[in-house]
Amino acid sequence: MALSLPEAFLGTWQGVPTFSMLGPWETPFQLSISQIPTSLDYLFENELNFEGVDMGFQRFYVSSTPDPSIDNGILAGDLHYCGWLDKFTESSELTGSSPPRYNRFNLESQTENSLTFCYDSDDAGAMEISVNRFYKLNMNPFMEGCSRCDCANWTITHNPEEDTLKSFLQMSGGENHSHSKHLMVDLERVGPPPVHDETLVYGSGCDFTGKDRKPVEPVEVKKSGCPFLSQRLKVQEEKTKEVTEHCYIINKASDYHLTWSLSPVSSLLNVTISAPASSESTWVALGFRPKGRSYDETYAEKLTSKHTNFGMLGADIVVGSVGGGVRTMFAELYTGPPVVSTDLEINDESVKLTNDGRLEVSFSRPLVSGNLFKTYADENASIVSDDSDIIWAIGNDDNAGSCSYHDQNRGYRFIDWENPESHMDESMKC
Structure with missing residues (x-):
């Protein structure tokens, strides 16, 4: 069965987060939702500008139709995430192009005005993948031992009267805490959805080469277990006795x-x-x-x-x-x-x-x-x-x-x- 989002979800949206795991956030957060014309899959994208610092961007591919031949089997409503973080970690972190995701979510529920995705903790294919950019893929940034919506859930709700979106992403919670808030933002429509060509399809991977003028260069994964392709920003310097x-x-x-x-x-x-x-x-x-x-x-x-x-x-x-x-x-x-x-x-x-x-x-x-x-x-x-x-x-x-x-x-x-x-x-x- 195919997935079809309400037309009202498509567009470019902007708002200041009301809650962020990075702390209070004052600069606008932008999210776009568009449909790829050839595959009819959906693409969610956001720019990460935190306190005036351009930290990168994220893509969320959402499949519109099932395809058993791609990525260990794709169901309609499956979501895979890929992104780039800069000026936040000691190296830029991103996913590569094969396989095309490192975390998969599934569509948990859909109404006329809302979508909820939950983490696919039962995705055996994801746990078994082993390529040069993955070391321990089951070491996801969620509480150990969690499952599905308890690991992470993302709900996007459209208010048709005000033509606004509310995006609420929750992560695992601890004892006596069902969830931990991750990102909450109320969004207003600021423009039409981006226009994409046929090169962007579910399964095309996470190659962001050119978008930020920083080519993606695969590197060998360290034995310490870093699972990402990395561009090292840090230049190792000889230690000195000087205290700075x-x-x-x-x-x-x-x-x-x-x-x-x-x-x-x-x-x-x-x-x-x-x-x-x-x-x-x-x-x-x-x-x-x-x-x-x-x-x-x-x-x-x-x-x-x-x-x-x-x-x-x-x-x-x-x-x-x-x-x-x-x-x-x-x-x-x-x-x-x-x-x-x-x-x-x-x-x-x-x-x-x-x-x-x-x-x-x-x-x-x-x-x-x-x-x-x-x-x-x-x-x-x-x-x-x-x-x-x-x-x-x-x-x-x-x-x-x-x-x-x-x-x-x-x-x-x-x-x-x-x-x-x-x-x-x-x-x-x-």
């Missing part, structure tokens, strides 16, 4: 600043985090995950890995407030409050309200410390790693020890503590 201070605005909308210096001699990271304080109960937090982006399945058993990407699980957290001081915690849940923990060693901690109304928390920590090191004696638990990422949050806490819910004032990103210029845009500097 870096300062970046991790999120402009919430004005969250991260300042640090790394000393190879003492193997210490000296950190200051700050954000505007609405009251003395305001808290700011920073979480460290040495293996948060790892595709090594053994780390999933140690509460960290690519599975934790969009959640909190596996993070050693430092949180500070005027009322509660500086304390260390650990996120043992994918979503939900962290617990008090002394696994992460910190020294020289301080917290203060500055004259310009900012809460400023400072501390130092060893490069190797935290739950992964203390509990599992993992010698590769250094935060100076290609697999390292951070999570951050801001909140208000009347009970100084509870670290209350942060709503949308949180986010995550890869970080190279030694060479942040490899993935942080110049405009992000303090």
Whole structure:
């Protein structure tokens, strides 16, 4: 049975996200929905411009008719995703052209005005594919052990009276949390759908060569398990004993600043985090995950890995407030409050309200410390790693020890503590 979208869905849409896993988002987000004339398949595309930084783009191919000969069997309504992320990770990440996807979703339900897609966790073909750009394809960025809509679900709803779209993408949730919000955006129509030729069909792959003037060059996958074709942005430099201070605005909308210096001699990271304080109960937090982006399945058993990407699980957290001081915690849940923990060693901690109304928390920590090191004696638990990422949050806490819910004032990103210029845009500097 063929899939046919309502004509009203087709067009170019724009709006500012009301919720984003990157944190508050102030610049317009654009989504287009078009139909490929020859195949009648559909193509969803968006541009990722976060706080004025062009981070790349994404494509979502949606099949209109079944085809058992392509991609281990295609059903009408199957969706495959391919995309490019820049200035967010230590390398540009994208999918290649064969096979034509790395995550497949299926159409879960359709009404006159809405579509819902869910992650195809039962897609045995996807799990068995092994080509040079894949290493462990089952290490998807969803909570380990989830299935279908509990892993991820995407609902797009059209309001015919206002001619608007609402896009709501959810990921896995933790204990007592059915889902974790990923991206919510209300969209207004700003133009017609793009016009595509016959070269774009379901199964044509994810070759974006030319669109951003950056040719896609396949490279050999590292044994560490990175599953993407990569263009290395980072130039490996000889380590020196010089200590350089870096300062970046991790999120402009919430004005969250991260300042640090790394000393190879003492193997210490000296950190200051700050954000505007609405009251003395305001808290700011920073979480460290040495293996948060790892595709090594053994780390999933140690509460960290690519599975934790969009959640909190596996993070050693430092949180500070005027009322509660500086304390260390650990996120043992994918979503939900962290617990008090002394696994992460910190020294020289301080917290203060500055004259310009900012809460400023400072501390130092060893490069190797935290739950992964203390509990599992993992010698590769250094935060100076290609697999390292951070999570951050801001909140208000009347009970100084509870670290209350942060709503949308949180986010995550890869970080190279030694060479942040490899993935942080110049405009992000303090």
